[in-house]
Amino acid sequence: MSEQFDFITLGETMVRLSPPGFQRIAQTQSFDFQIGGAESNTAINLAWLGFKTAWLSRMPDNALGRKVVSLIASHGVDTRGVRFVPGERVGVYFIELATPPRPNRVIYDRAGSAASRMATADVDFDRIAQARWLHMTGITPALSESCRAMTADVFRFARARGLTISFDVNYRSLLWSAQEAGCALEPLMSLCHYVFVAHRDAVALFGAPEAPRQAAEVLRRRFGCGVLVMTLGEAGAIAQTESQQIEVSQSFKVSQVVDRIGAGDAFDAGFMAAQRWGLSLEASLHYGNAMSALKLTIPGDLALFSKDDVDQLVGGATRASVR
Amino acid sequence: MSEQFDFITLGETMVRLSPPGFQRIAQTQSFDFQIGGAESNTAINLAWLGFKTAWLSRMPDNALGRKVVSLIASHGVDTRGVRFVPGERVGVYFIELATPPRPNRVIYDRAGSAASRMATADVDFDRIAQARWLHMTGITPALSESCRAMTADVFRFARARGLTISFDVNYRSLLWSAQEAGCALEPLMSLCHYVFVAHRDAVALFGAPEAPRQAAEVLRRRFGCGVLVMTLGEAGAIAQTESQQIEVSQSFKVSQVVDRIGAGDAFDAGFMAAQRWGLSLEASLHYGNAMSALKLTIPGDLALFSKDDVDQLVGGATRASVR
């Protein structure tokens, strides 16, 4: 009877400011504006892939907060569940985009943001009830005590309503310690149908073995989640279920990285979409890889690619047409 | 024996981010970067006019804090007295530059900045002791309790060391109420050789009469300061001493305002410079007006004009050479 969302996500979205043209902050006279938040990125990526998606958050009721939300909405994501509050601030991060061997450098200025003060009372549970799949990441419980409690409440509610639940561990060392993160996140894992975790985070937070394939198996069993997806950077990814383990390598080479940010969220979206389309785990890993590779070729956090774009890549249809 | 500064100022400097081309924040994809702080603006303006100046503050030890300070230093201002602290944030303000009848709109994001946590212990009193003239504004005591106490301590020290002291009331309604400001600032006034105050602030904070000339006279007597300079916006300015009152109108017309911010700081610098050069009060008001008008023709908070530039304008040497 009511509207159905294929996916709903919840989290903080920040203003992202970066010097143009690979400049250092010390050099620039202007900053390119983008928006960035793991959960809204994923919601937008899934909207581009053809799904009905919604995103929930708590944002300041000023020109910046409104701008962030209207940009998310412009990609077709339902943002009517966002709670606007007066007199607060939006989180900001300044990032130097770099090419190897220079690393990206970030100055986070997110303390005390409106989103970090989100609590259970801010959540639009009606919208969650309208969705089939909930996706969250480990950034949200890291923001504050109230966010941690809220995450647990949202998980409980989603589980009770029968939603598919996915979670990306997404460890941020500036927000909390690996130990703190490991302790806080582990109890949530058993509620998840899908857990995404980078291998290095698996080792740091949960003491997983150094050998990736072993780590995936051990960790899935320990978490008791449905599918554990372990990403291995440029080496590819592993999908681990109770009964099988599938590993694929990253087959899409990117010679010239335009912007590295958001590749993980693009991977998640590609994998989740493929699962929702009913594809195999192996195919889903390929869609994750393809989305991740495509993301690297455009500026910003977002993977603005349609199903056709990704199908074409996964189908091997893209032959470089240099001449 | 030690180095002498003609002027020293102390206060907060923020990162200023503004959409290019008179866009609203809702429209922009990038922000122009500038720096802005009443006290550093004045120090820079005076350095351009040929003086040795220094600026004191407390700034975060990250790429943004370092960038702000190195930009100030690039104009020849001595910044070696700035205290850098790790793990804090720089204040930011987002401003929509507008042309009438649209007003400039500002989103301040300055709460908890490193500068707002400045206290007496952060002040490089040795540098103050090397200067002849101290300039501060009413923004600094508005930032926090510790800043208020520090302002008083700096004034006491400067007075004791025999520095000339100037103060611009510079009321910011977003930081404190008019009443709070009036109460906090009035005790400082008697220590000042020069007080700059906009007429509308004189009325709002100190209940001065609506008639500007009367307001100037009443307020100077009440404050007991040496010279009270009352600015009247586009109408000009008044200089009031114990014995005389001088009013000049703004004779430099600006048909096309490029950027309105910083015109008040430019006025202060022009007036202070002229006083330091030994000019009359009337001439000093003209230099204030000229600097203020010139400022409006360039982007940013700063009035990057040499003594020659201003002399030429005050001397009436600039005839529009359209063809």
Place this chain on the structure above:
Amino acid sequence: MSEQFDFITLGETMVRLSPPGFQRIAQTQSFDFQIGGAESNTAINLAWLGFKTAWLSRMPDNALGRKVVSLIASHGVDTRGVRFVPGERVGVYFIELATPPRPNRVIYDRAGSAASRMATADVDFDRIAQARWLHMTGITPALSESCRAMTADVFRFARARGLTISFDVNYRSLLWSAQEAGCALEPLMSLCHYVFVAHRDAVALFGAPEAPRQAAEVLRRRFGCGVLVMTLGEAGAIAQTESQQIEVSQSFKVSQVVDRIGAGDAFDAGFMAAQRWGLSLEASLHYGNAMSALKLTIPGDLALFSKDDVDQLVGGATRASVR
């Protein structure tokens, strides 16, 4: 029971490409991208003023058509009634923005656009039925025969469903002759509660008297519409009803025009909003003037101003704060 829109509009929206920095087309190496369409402009302006609005059209299903629609949606306008068609083109116009005495120059490249091929069968009548007020302009019936027939059908339907109907004559001499336009539009006028017409168009299309006040009276009687709003450029505007005539002058001076396009649509939105808020005709003309003036200060066709922004201007609250 179903969702209600305060306003719904219907028409063509084009890609607008203009050289930056007042360049001529002959000079530029890039074009700024904006969107422009009288009806979507008005819908967006009204959304910014706080209303629920929707916009209907027919657009090509490619990256440009999708971009235009998602930009409109990003301002909160409901665009789900837009019909996307494959294999067609979006209308484009190249415009040289100029300052007097140089006029703006336009190259229209809109022939055969997807929107110009719109017909009654493309209209989402369900959405119209959900709205309280329909707004259209004289551009739509000028696009093609099928658009002309569709306009009449939409008017009939809206009238039957009891919607308030407003219409801006918006004569475009490149699309049809004054005579053709006069003949085609006059039959629609009697169905309108509000007709907006520039005085020069009133003279050219309908042979109205040269004296504006007389023209307004004569024309409203002849049309039999509720209110006729006659705009007089910088001289102001007249609202004419059966029983009264109200004239206001343009009291908001714009010294520096950033972008002239869209001022008429901004006027309409301001006037319509004020009527919807229950204000008097005189107050509504002032809101029209205020929106129009504000529009001139930002780039693009759109008047991105909230009710607060406009209230502040109409309330005389904006005093230039040069210093």
Place this chain on the structure above:
Amino acid sequence: MSEQFDFITLGETMVRLSPPGFQRIAQTQSFDFQIGGAESNTAINLAWLGFKTAWLSRMPDNALGRKVVSLIASHGVDTRGVRFVPGERVGVYFIELATPPRPNRVIYDRAGSAASRMATADVDFDRIAQARWLHMTGITPALSESCRAMTADVFRFARARGLTISFDVNYRSLLWSAQEAGCALEPLMSLCHYVFVAHRDAVALFGAPEAPRQAAEVLRRRFGCGVLVMTLGEAGAIAQTESQQIEVSQSFKVSQVVDRIGAGDAFDAGFMAAQRWGLSLEASLHYGNAMSALKLTIPGDLALFSKDDVDQLVGGATRASVR
């Protein structure tokens, strides 16, 4: 007695609009302006290499049409034979420049352009008579029936006047089917001294063998043209005459492609120039490869390189001077 052109070309040139910085169309707020047309590209490239060249076309007499032609003329190409017509449109294409694995995406908006309506009556045959070498491509006959007839007429005239004739098959699947193209183009081939064809087009249009070397031999014999140059993308190119076959690989590696468009036209120009200088087929292939590689390192469709630039590369003189 009259002026002599080394080369003359004839075809459509379009306005090319592309988002800067590898953005997708969905992201951009501006479009970079370039011009693009296989035949004018080649004429410009040859002018840079030191030849007297001319270009013929039919263009709208408006600011865009004039801009396109004056840009071509600015490179020294004679454009006085272009026919300007009022009231028509210039073709436009919007292109997303991408890096692998993302493919370039194009939205063509060229239907009904002034150039596509070109017919034999529009051709300045006097100028053709002044030239020694005519170059055309398979795009022109694909534009319309009148263009197809005109192409045949121009070939007949050039052959009768004794000009060298070269032709690049340049198949565009959006304009016609491979079968249609094959049928239309084959009769022209026997009139050509040089035919350029990509191996994949040779297979698709003319059913050539999959083995490149065999394809080149078979096709040249079938066409009966003087030299058939078959390009193999990054693998190099083959020159096939009645008596010999020469294959060279692409020896100039481009690590970072700035803009892929126009590399084929650059190849043609390099090859044609070398032939005109009297160099061997092998050397000519190397010049084609060098021009093609250089083109990839600058933005736009054009290969703006002098004979010295290319000589230096072909002579192996360019050693990366990183430090």
Place this chain on the structure above:
Amino acid sequence: MSEQFDFITLGETMVRLSPPGFQRIAQTQSFDFQIGGAESNTAINLAWLGFKTAWLSRMPDNALGRKVVSLIASHGVDTRGVRFVPGERVGVYFIELATPPRPNRVIYDRAGSAASRMATADVDFDRIAQARWLHMTGITPALSESCRAMTADVFRFARARGLTISFDVNYRSLLWSAQEAGCALEPLMSLCHYVFVAHRDAVALFGAPEAPRQAAEVLRRRFGCGVLVMTLGEAGAIAQTESQQIEVSQSFKVSQVVDRIGAGDAFDAGFMAAQRWGLSLEASLHYGNAMSALKLTIPGDLALFSKDDVDQLVGGATRASVR
């Protein structure tokens, strides 16, 4: 029999570099590139007005010199008479574009430029012989001794061949003193059919009376030239012949100056064009004024306006269409 030019001009053209957005040089991170030279400006302006024009100079044979010349050629000016020399430099000027009361500031870096070393032997007299009207300015003889001698030779040749000769005094105080200029230029005046001189230069160089009308009369008689056109800045201009004096005021108001440079050259072109069209002196002054006003509304030194553009303005057809 040979090609005829309506106008030919001869002089230096420099690279013009200016900070964007009214920045001072101290602020900018980039410079906008334009070309500027009084004589090529006038040739280009006249080409836009529909005339066949040519320009002669001496330029370095490097990428900058070639760029300058190809930009001039792109406007349809014949540049085949330019002499390219290896190993020399192009003149450069850095200019801060300002709005009143701030004056434009220029740093000239033109000493030793290729053009300043021009001598009689560099001149393409064949091309001059093909023209009907020669235009030069007082900048050329100011560049060097050889340029001074060359100017006299060119005048003699043009006079002998029966060309119309016009000359704009165009005094540049950075190149020579008023006295030096007066002495050098006066002998040339009697050869001229038209002399353009700003009133302030008339006073400074030739001791003309302060009263403009008197100055015009006195000076024309003294020079013995055909028509003396005295420009009065925003006040208008006077045309003085042996028998009549015509004064017109500048009737085209420019509220917002985009770029002041080149307005004088635009005036000259407008006046010369009108004379060539056979219009009266009064009408010619109006065309001069119109071109000058239009120039102020676009960036760069050039007045890129067609006869239609100017006719429309002179005909009063441009009514500001704000809404």
Place this chain on the structure above:
Amino acid sequence: MSEQFDFITLGETMVRLSPPGFQRIAQTQSFDFQIGGAESNTAINLAWLGFKTAWLSRMPDNALGRKVVSLIASHGVDTRGVRFVPGERVGVYFIELATPPRPNRVIYDRAGSAASRMATADVDFDRIAQARWLHMTGITPALSESCRAMTADVFRFARARGLTISFDVNYRSLLWSAQEAGCALEPLMSLCHYVFVAHRDAVALFGAPEAPRQAAEVLRRRFGCGVLVMTLGEAGAIAQTESQQIEVSQSFKVSQVVDRIGAGDAFDAGFMAAQRWGLSLEASLHYGNAMSALKLTIPGDLALFSKDDVDQLVGGATRASVR
């Protein structure tokens, strides 16, 4: 007692103007502004690494000269010893930044610059006396006779005062011949503690053997300098002392070069810093390589990296974090 500088350098700094986005000069409408000078680059690089540095030169007292110096000062380099002179010019170079196989192209316009007229009388010997280490390059003696004499005088003075002396041969073929350079520079070598020389320059100027290791040994012995550092481009570098030879390869791979200029100066700074920190020759070569690699990833001549940035790279801490 007086202030101590860790390093002092002396030389010319030019304005560097480059087309953005890998454009050729023929294409661009603007130039990015940077500063470039081997000695100021090194001083700035060392300041970023944490050292107290000073730079000496002779510069024009205009907006460009002041801008260059204030930019150098903004990085913390002491520039108070720079001598400003009126009425002269700053050197300029226009550079096309390219990616392989296209080479960077430079147009130098440096003849007669203020710096090239520097002589012993312009040198602030007091500041040199305050420093511990003097660094110069082979560009300075190449500028003029007076610069050559000055270089020798500065070396003598530094040697007498006991400063460490380093010298980078930095051969510029446009300024002098290899033979001239070899003869002029060789006598200076024996005064140096460190000589940096590219292997190809060692061969060209000093007839060193083609085998790098042999060349390093032969040359150091012949020069009699302390350490000879021979750079081998992407192959690495060799440090040669009387008793040992150390070779390291370039272990930091740069896949995407943003700007090649300044990599040599970055190498020198990295090596010199490491020596000053007391590290081994091998470690110093690694720091040179790291600084050089980092430099390639940012625009401009400067290596704006802190000790932490470089330590992290040398320590292998930078793992590409693509996802």
